[in-house]
Amino acid sequence: MPIDPQAYRPAAALQELGPDFWDPVAAADFPETRLHYRNDRAAAQVGLDALTDEEWVRHFGRFDPLPGTLPGPLALRYHGHQFRSYNPEIGDGRGFTFAQMRDDRDRLMDLGTKGSGQTPWSRFGDGRLTLKGGVREILATEMLEALGVPTSRTLSSIETGEALQRGDEPSPTRGAVMVRLSHGHIRIGTFQRLAYLRDEANMRRLTDYVLRELYAEEPGDEPALRLLDLVLDRTARLAASYMAAGFVHGVLNSDNINVTGESFDYGPWRFAPTWDAGFTAAYFDHAGLYAFGRQPEAINWDVMQLAGSLRLIAGSEPLVTLLDTFGPRFQGYIAAAMLWRLGLTSRGEEADRALIQSLERTLRTTGVEVHHFFHDAFAQALPSSYGEEWADFRALAAAHAPRRERDADWQGEPCGMLIDEVEAIWSPIAESDDWSRLHAKVAEVRAMGDALA
Template identity: 50%
Template sequence: MPLSKSYKAEPAFATLGEGFGDEVEAADFPRHTLRYRNDHAAAEVGLDSLSDEEWVAHCARFEQLPDNLATPIAQRYHGHQFQVYNPDIGDGRGFLFAQMRDKTGRLMDLGTKGSGRTPHSRSGDGRLTLKGGVREIMASEMLEALGTYTSRTFSIVETGESLMRGDEPSPTRSAVMVRLTHGNIRIGTFQRHAYFSDTDQLNTLVRYCLKYYYDTEINGSDADRALAFLGMVMERVAAQAADLMAAGFVHGVLNTDNINITGEIFDFGPWRFLPHMELGFTAAYFDERGLYAYGRQPDALHWNIYQLGGALADICEEQALKDVLEPFPKVYLSALRAKLFARMGVKPKDDKRDDALLTAVNNFMLREKFPYERFFFDWFGGGQSERRAAKSPEATRYEADAELKAAITSYEPARPNALNHPYFSGVPCTMLIEELEDIWSHIAERDDWQPLNDKIAAIRQMGDALAR
């Protein structure tokens, strides 16, 4: 079947030259059972017209897409993992295998997880559990529906192997995943070249990222380009911090090798959505210090962006780097205000009253340990939802906080017709760990994929309602 006319291959990574990745081969899997294909995302890059057989050929056997990368590339990078520098990492179970423009002109990358061993695999087997793939579907679908800037799970193909893992019942089923991202270049990519004091490679990487992911070229010196680039990434990462907080999402592993230079949320590990407002809530059982707890995520990303600045220190003066990074807290708070008002579906008024509203909401949710999604569901549209909120299971708690109720009912809806959507006549859509485990149990015990499909449909209905 011919590809859509909107398919525009652009294997830009090859223009970087040597030193940025290693050509690899995909694993030869014993079975290829298509479990999930994201046709919505595929339509954006002209791949939605593929038949299922063709889809598996490209997204599980990794046959070359037309005019694209001839050989998959495992990228080289270092990174701070829980703020400890590790020079012994890289793409250990994934690779980049295609790049193309989407309908808006952005350069998009198709990368994998679970596609086999690479030179960076160390003792790992290069595989992904099927449950890990299902987890990534749920995280990316929910985040997209909530309006965050996130990568999308593009494809899951079950591969017929039995894997042994210490963090889930084993042997467990295997899969190979493809994710669609606006860039796979990470903060850790820059750290690797800084580690070797290779300023030529650093400058090449800066020019590549400016051209292909920020659609700009900066005239002037290498330092001018690097500082301009750092400022752009700083703004994107500050916005990412706001996305995480407004979505009530705990990423779990905000290491510098998991933060890309476009500010997308990606590379999901032991994630969680908040069951209720709790600043100390953590996602990873191994995060014993709570370094990446919900309330510490902005600080973690602030720290990470300083590591990018440090990687550019051989190009730029230290004070100039600090000056570029200094606005991070202000940029983050501005982005967070905008995100929270979007979540509440109300029109901002002025900074003083808006801050008072957000303070009242924050204090109420913290004090009451309030169900996170329930609040935004009940009060979407502000004063327009007063009668609807009065029928909520949590109505008595709203009534007991006169300050909160007065503050939020004084706000007008940003989209008055949004509440006509069927979503708001039901219950809030959540993606809590108990729900995920229930979905997985149906797959693991009975190979029943209907609960997963139903949940995806419910999440997308919420996304449609919030975007109206």
């Protein structure tokens, strides 16, 4: 394996937590490994982009250990609220963490899997991932990264030669194993498990680990309070970035909320066509618990479960006082995220709030497609075809200076990721193994992201 010692910096911090936090597992022995997608842009950030395709498949399809990091895969243990019902019987059921390393920003990163086989937490599942599910995760992570959402990156997708049976899509369907690059896989549900077990010693150990390894802070006198403060800030930013992106995660259970505030694990996601607060992504979310407009509330509720868990090692009153800050933090972050996507600079809290309120109100009442609007409105370029109902927004936006000039990168069609296009990208893969449309879309999305940045 070609290693650049400055770019590839392996770590094994998870082992410091000890065996109460994970179960050693083995990857499935797949019938074949056909590489379809490798994210060299993300790989370069951790010194893995120089791997040959053969080496790539060996490490990310057969899971030969990478040098200097974890000696083998670890299935993490956690609990969680799933659609507000507590479940103590979950954990990594079709994935594991198999390597850690520092990225080019000196953050501790995990390499984790989806579809890598059964673990002690698989229950009645087969531990597998459909190829279509892997394709959808590529599209979600690429689009979210381009739109400024803190997200895991899909590093690799390899077809496994298995025919999978699924009840909610045509079967048999092709199997795959996916690798994600993520800033940690410690979830709110990881803390909930320790609270459920009344395991004070490991709660303190986990709190210190997250502060030291994921936030680069030495634990002080009140580590639980400091951790909640940091998680509140990161998750408020995450909720705001979802809204500005027009994104619906679909399953914001507490075991799906990373304590670094990084979004991950994309199942029934959607981008909202219009600014519709009731728009849902999951066909099984009958009550709209995780609908577009309820996502900030859902994430806030999950962070409340973290605070409740931390009562094992901290006083209730200061934790509750901190929880009250989620709303104001979210308001600040939603203004910043919206202004960033509009290509405008801030004029202060009051002016920014007025602009965002006008924008949301007019998007809601006009039914304009979200991604079309943001493309058209970037850097004060809203065309005359937008009628009088946009007059208030135009006036407020005109008072905000563009953060940079609109350039040639913004010519052409808006770049969206609605469900019809996702299906159209999948169709030629399913019918004739034609991946050209996927790769073209990834290139288009990255060009938009470069222009926004």
